[in-house]
Amino acid sequence: MSFGVAAQAQDKGLIAIITPSHDNPFFKAEAVGAETRAKELGYETLVLVHDDDPNKQSEMFDTAIARGAKAIILDNAGADATVAPVQRAKDTGIPSFLIDREIKESGIAVSQIVSNNYQGAQLGAEKFVELMGEEGNYVELLGREADTNAGIRSAGYHDIIDQYPDMTMVAQQSANWSQTEAYEKMESILQANPDIKGVISGNDTMAMGAWAALEAAGRTDVILVGFDGSNDVRDSIKAGGIKATVLQPAYRQAQLAVEQADQYLETGSTGQPEKQLMDCVLIDEANADKLETFALSE
Amino acid sequence: MRDVFRLSALCLAVAVAMAGCKIVPDPDPGEAASAASGQTDEARMETYAQEIWQPKVLPVIQENLVPLAELRSALAADTDAAGQQHGLRPEGEANPWNFAVSGEGRIVEAKLDSRAAKLGVDTTGDGAADVSVQLGPVIRGTALRDAMPFIVFTDFRDQIEFAKLANALNATAHAAIDRPEGDVIGQTARFEGVFTLRDPAKIELVPTMLEVGG
Numbered sequence: 001m002s003f004g005v006a007a008q009a010q011d012k013g014l015i016a017i018i019t020p021s022h023d024n025p026f027f028k029a030e031a032v033g034a035e036t037r038a039k040e041l042g043y044e045t046l047v048l049v050h051d052d053d054p055n056k057q058s059e060m061f062d063t064a065i066a067r068g069a070k071a072i073i074l075d076n077a078g079a080d081a082t083v084a085p086v087q088r089a090k091d092t093g094i095p096s097f098l099i100d101r102e103i104k105e106s107g108i109a110v111s112q113i114v115s116n117n118y119q120g121a122q123l124g125a126e127k128f129v130e131l132m133g134e135e136g137n138y139v140e141l142l143g144r145e146a147d148t149n150a151g152i153r154s155a156g157y158h159d160i161i162d163q164y165p166d167m168t169m170v171a172q173q174s175a176n177w178s179q180t181e182a183y184e185k186m187e188s189i190l191q192a193n194p195d196i197k198g199v200i201s202g203n204d205t206m207a208m209g210a211w212a213a214l215e216a217a218g219r220t221d222v223i224l225v226g227f228d229g230s231n232d233v234r235d236s237i238k239a240g241g242i243k244a245t246v247l248q249p250a251y252r253q254a255q256l257a258v259e260q261a262d263q264y265l266e267t268g269s270t271g272q273p274e275k276q277l278m279d280c281v282l283i284d285e286a287n288a289d290k291l292e293t294f295a296l297s298e
Numbered sequence: 299m300r301d302v303f304r305l306s307a308l309c310l311a312v313a314v315a316m317a318g319c320k321i322v323p324d325p326d327p328g329e330a331a332s333a334a335s336g337q338t339d340e341a342r343m344e345t346y347a348q349e350i351w352q353p354k355v356l357p358v359i360q361e362n363l364v365p366l367a368e369l370r371s372a373l374a375a376d377t378d379a380a381g382q383q384h385g386l387r388p389e390g391e392a393n394p395w396n397f398a399v400s401g402e403g404r405i406v407e408a409k410l411d412s413r414a415a416k417l418g419v420d421t422t423g424d425g426a427a428d429v430s431v432q433l434g435p436v437i438r439g440t441a442l443r444d445a446m447p448f449i450v451f452t453d454f455r456d457q458i459e460f461a462k463l464a465n466a467l468n469a470t471a472h473a474a475i476d477r478p479e480g481d482v483i484g485q486t487a488r489f490e491g492v493f494t495l496r497d498p499a500k501i502e503l504v505p506t507m508l509e510v511g512g
Contacts, residue, residue, distance in 0.1 A: 079456065102456050112452075113390075118461040119440065152457040159465070163413045163436045275452040276390035 012042040015261060016064035019075040021051050024177070024205050026228050026250055027075060029294040030099060033254035034073045041262045043070070052144070054081035061085035065092050071261040073254065074109075075100040078146045083108060095264055097257040100250065102148050102275070111260045112275045115248040117149050120227065120280025121156025124246040127282055128161065128200050128225045131243050135166035136197035139189055141182055141210060142174040143202035150174070153202050153227060161200075170196060175206045182209030190217050197223060204228035204245055211242055229283050229294055237288045244284040250294035253278055339462045347466035350448075351474075355467065358446055359398040359506055362386060363490060366401030366421055366429070366501075373498050385495070386445040395495045396445035399503070402488040403429065405510070410478070414438065417478070417510075419487050429501045431489055431508065434472035440464040441494040441504050442471060471504050478510040486512045 015038045022028040027049075035045045046067060050057035057077040064072050065088070072089055074096055076082035082103045086096045090108055098112040106112070132138065140157065143150030161167050170193045175182035182201070186209065190196070199214075199222055201207040207226030214222050220241065226233050229247030236242040256278075260270040283291055290297045337345075364384045372380035377395075381387070385395035407418025407427045414436045418427025432438065443449055443464040454460045471491075478485075491505035 104455055106452050114457065116457075118457055118464075122438065148456045148458065152461060155458060155461060159436075159461075160438075273389055273450055273452045275450075275454075277388070277393070277451060277457075278390070279394065 012262075012265075013044065013070035014046055014067055015043045015071050015073060015258065016046045016048065016060070016067070016069040017073045018048045018050055018057065018060050018064070020077070021049050025230050025232065026204070026248070026294065029250045030075055030254040032293075033251040034099075034258050037255040037258040038073075041258065043258075043262075050077045052077050054078050057082065058085045061089055065089060065094060069094055070265055072096045073257050073261065074098050076103060079104045079148050080146075095261065097261045097264075099253050099257045100149070100248075104148075106274050109274065110264055111257060111270055111272065113253055113257055113260075114149075114275070114277060115250075115253065116277040116279045117152040117248075118156045119277075120246040120248065121153040122160050123280060123282040124225050124227055124244065125157045125160035125200065127244045127284060128157075128198060128223070129164055129167065131223045131225070132167065132198050134164050137168050137170045137193065137195055138198040138200060139186075139193070139196055140169060140172045141185065141199065141201040141206045142172060143206070144176045145174060147177075150177075150202055157200055175209065177203050177205060179205045179209035179212075182206035183213045186210040186213035187217070190214070190219065199224045201226045204230040204233040207242055207245065208232050208236070211236060215241075229281075229291055229296075231291070231293060234283065234288045234291045237283065237285055244282060247281045247283050247291060247296060248294065249278055249280075249296075252295060339459045340466070343459065343462040343466040344469070347463060347470045350446075351467075351470050354448060355442065355446060355470075356506065358386075358448075359490065359492060362398040362445075363400050364397065366399045369397055369399055370422075370498065373495070377495075381495070386447060388444055388451065393444070396441050396492055397495060398445060398490070398492050399501075400488075400490045401429065402486060405482050405485050405487050408478075408482050410482075415477070417482065417487060419489070428499060429489075429503055431487065431491070431503050431505050433475065433477055433505075434468070437468035437472055437504055439468075439494055439502060439504065441492045441502075442467040444494065445492045468504060471506055475505055475508050478508075482510055485510055 017031055017034045019027040019031050031047050038045045048060045054077045083105050086108050089096055095110040098109045102112050102114055171189045173185050175185045199210050204226040224242045226245040229245050233242050233245045264270050381395040385397055387393045387395050401421050403419040403421035405417050406420045409416050415433035417431040419429045421429050488509045489505050490507040491503040493501045493503045
């Protein structure tokens with residue numbers, strides 16, 4: 001009986017799950033969330049990693065198409081560069097469901113479910129300003145420029161912080177979402193600006209890199225706020241290191257994309273508009289305990 | 299007895315379902331996109347916000363306006379039901395409700411020398427501010443944008459453009475409000491506006507009408 005059901009369930013076909021590198025636990029959580037839900041719903045899965053390389057991503061779309069995937073779940077490798085492969089999949093009858101990052105066209109993917117990065121960045125910035133006592137020199141670490149999320153988070157930060165005339169940004173540099181790059185950038189920024197009081201980072205991996213550099217320089221007095229809600233930053237918050245981050249519901253977002261793919265394949269519609277925003281939640285010492293793998297328990 | 303209960307439950311369900319139906323203006327996806335290209339997001343969204351303000355935004359607010367006291371008791375009874383009946387929100391999972399409200403109260407706090415100026419208004423009579431009327435020029439949040447059924451994220455290029463629209467609508471609201479001057483503590487404030495429901499005890503209102511005096 002149970003075997004029969006399982007065998008029948010597997011007939012639903014293949015879902016391809018394509019994300020950036022799992023080195024960043026955020027993308028790993030997405031892939032695991034999507035894969036788990038897809039299997040629960042009776043699909044086979046093909047999990048691929050594009051390493052933020054549009055050429056690699058394009059090859060993976062070809063693989064998914066060649067394997068006859070029923071749907072593609074994608075966290076993409078660039079807002080412009082991703083339009084063509086998503087269109088190619090659509091032309092061969094394979095719908096794409098995007099998570100985390102948008103592309104610059106609508107009407108090609110079936111769903112684009114993204115975190116409300118602007119709302120989240122404003123939450124992070126409000127906390128940052130409060131921790132800074134509304135004054136002092138600070139540094140901003142930016143994400144990868146080709147990613148819309150880097151720009152929107154920076155805009156959200158500044159729409160809050162720039163209201164406070166005594167907050168002064170002394171350096172703003174991209175560390176491309178990378179922990180090692182953030183470590184190096186933070187080291188050199190510290191040398192040029194030893195008088196900084198705070199750092200606001202576009203994501204948690206860069207925050208972890210920056211924190212390591214601050215620790216190495218004996219500057220654990222610096223106020224640091226990140227974005228993502230990773231377990232690493234959670235542990236740092238609980239240990240009194242990094243002060244706060246902003247949780248993106250990555251795990252749920254990936255599951256939701258699979259659910260919408262399933263509904264679309266079964267009924268021809270997701271019942272939702274293509275582009276959907278999911279609100280973010282501020283994480284600090286008050287609720288860090290409840291955070292696990294990009295999800296907050298009630 | 300049981301049948302009566304069933305009948306009233308059915309009536310309630312029908313009433314809620316009907317109240318959930320709103321007549322909304324036709325969406326106009328082409329409008330945002332058709333604006334002149336070559337302008338910055340900010341400039342394009344400012345133009346768009348001004349175009350829709352009188353003919354579309356203000357009518358949605360008037361149509362959905364609920365007295366704050368009435369909304370409060372509805373929220374206390376059942377948040378979701380109050381949202382279905384009075385609220386506005388974009389489709390999608392876990393989006394917070396936005397409400398268009400009217401109300402009045404005594405001004406008990408005023409921060410007028412800030413870029414994010416605001417009035418703290420006591421609308422319940424307990425002496426504490428329960429509504430924060432945002433006077434700007436910097437107005438927080440995206441309540442105005444997210445309360446508009448005809449504004450759909452899919453019609454915009456990306457979150458950046460969409461955020462600029464929220465700011466432009468806030469700026470338009472700010473420009474339409476007469477900012478009170480001098481010592482306003484103790485005076486009465488009458489307001490209409492929109493807020494996003496996060497904590498019912500701390501409403502951050504984007505005013506679309508404000509009268510201070512008396």
